[in-house]
Amino acid sequence: MTATLLFLILFLLGLALALRPLLGPKEPFPEPPRREDLLRELEVLRAEVEALEGEEKKLALARMVALEKALEGYRPPEKRPLNPLPVALALGVVVLLGVGLWRYTLPRLPGETTVTQRAEARELKALADKARRTGAVEDLLAWGQRAYALQAFDQAAEAYLEVLKKDPRNVEAVRRVGILLFMGGRLEEAQMFLEIAQHADPKAAEGWLFLGNLYFQKGEMDRAIAAWERYLEVGGEAKERVEGLIAMARAQAQGGKDGQSVYLARCALCHGAEGEGGVGPRLKGNPILKAPEAVREIVLKGRGQMPPVPLSEGELAALLAYLQGL
Numbered sequence: 406m407t408a409t410l411l412f413l414i415l416f417l418l419g420l421a422l423a424l425r426p427l428l429g430p431k432e433p434f435p436e437p438p439r440r441e442d443l444l445r446e447l448e449v450l451r452a453e454v455e456a457l458e459g460e461e462k463k464l465a466l467a468r469m470v471a472l473e474k475a476l477e478g479y480r481p482p483e484k485r486p487l488n489p490l491p492v493a494l495a496l497g498v499v500v501l502l503g504v505g506l507w508r509y510t511l512p513r514l515p516g517e518t519t520v521t522q523r524a525e526a527r528e529l530k531a532l533a534d535k536a537r538r539t540g541a542v543e544d545l546l547a548w549g550q551r552a553y554a555l556q557a558f559d560q561a562a563e564a565y566l567e568v569l570k571k572d573p574r575n576v577e578a579v580r581r582v583g584i585l586l587f588m589g590g591r592l593e594e595a596q597m598f599l600e601i602a603q604h605a606d607p608k609a610a611e612g613w614l615f616l617g618n619l620y621f622q623k624g625e626m627d628r629a630i631a632a633w634e635r636y637l638e639v640g641g642e643a644k645e646r647v648e649g650l651i652a653m654a655r656a657q658a659q660g661g662k663d664g665q666s667v668y669l670a671r672c673a674l675c676h677g678a679e680g681e682g683g684v685g686p687r688l689k690g691n692p693i694l695k696a697p698e699a700v701r702e703i704v705l706k707g708r709g710q711m712p713p714v715p716l717s718e719g720e721l722a723a724l725l726a727y728l729q730g731l
């Protein structure tokens with residue numbers, strides 16, 4: 406009798422234990438992913454990202470950044486809470502934050518421009534239509550100027566090249582094409598255009614600025630400093646920035662090969678001496694720096710308006726280490 410009772414009790418206990426997951430209160434949301442799962446996904450992505458192209462690659466890189474972020478702020482899942490309402494609220498906040506971060510850490514599309522305002526886009530289209538219709542130099546210039554100002558560089562290039570076909574001596578077009586070539590990383594051609602333009606119109610400040618940038622990027626510090634000094638002489642507006650550039654070039658003319666000098670020599674021009682941003686996006690505090698593989702990829706292969714920057718392995722390693730601490 407006692408044995409049967411004991412057996413019955415044990416049996417019921419076992420049954421209860423076995424059924425507990427089914428009988429217990431339902432979990433309103435799935436558990437957050439575990440650290441190992443995140444790590445595994447990151448590993449898979451790292452292995453695959455090399456082979457990907459275009460849009461897929463962009464998404465993979467973005468996902469990697471998101472994963473690294475998630476891993477950084479990882480906390481083990483909390484014990485099952487009693488009241489589902491705060492949990493739902495907390496999860497909602499986390500999801501919102503996640504979506505926000507995801508959106509803001511998405512690398513921009515190659516060639517994407519700042520023409521986001523509809524009105525501006527419409528205005529630009531009207532100018533383009535008119536210029537294409539009349540083919541007149543002044544209309545083409547109006548289109549090129551507006552496109553350049555809105556950083557719609559593809560259109561600016563199209564407009565100014567068309568001007569050059571009609572009027573090869575138009576100095577503004579020569580200068581702007583030079584600048585656009587420089588932005589596209591075609592330094593030799595850019596130099597030719599910009600030197601011609603600055604010879605013809607030495608009063609144009611922006612020409613000196615970019616010519617200085619170009620010499621700087623080629624490592625010709627003395628010529629870079631001279632061009633930037635001309636920029637200041639003709640009253641260029643970005644006085645402080647260019648004085649900073651001149652100081653940087655002077656330092657660089659003597660500097661060694663630590664990460665910071667590599668950065669100052671090869672990146673600072675576009676991303677700012679302290680990573681604060683310029684032609685290129687802000688790097689200081691940029692979550693992409695937490696994904697050194699992605700940065701390496703961007704540096705060596707270029708992206709959108711950013712030209713590839715060939716670096717030795719040693720320079721690259723020093724640079725990536727420096728960027729980590731930025």
Ligand code: HEC
Nearest residue numbers: 512513515516671672675684685686704708709710711714
């Ligand atoms: C000629 C200007 C220029 C130079 C030089 C340059 N960059 Fe860039 N960089 C850009 C531009 C423009 C972008 C935006 C590209 C895009 O997404 O269209 C960019 C994007 C980036 C990004 C991606 C940022 C993000 O938030 O998506 C990183 C990282 C980066 N650059 C690092 C570097 C490093 C490191 C160097 C030096 C080795 C460097 N860049 C040199 C212009 C430059």
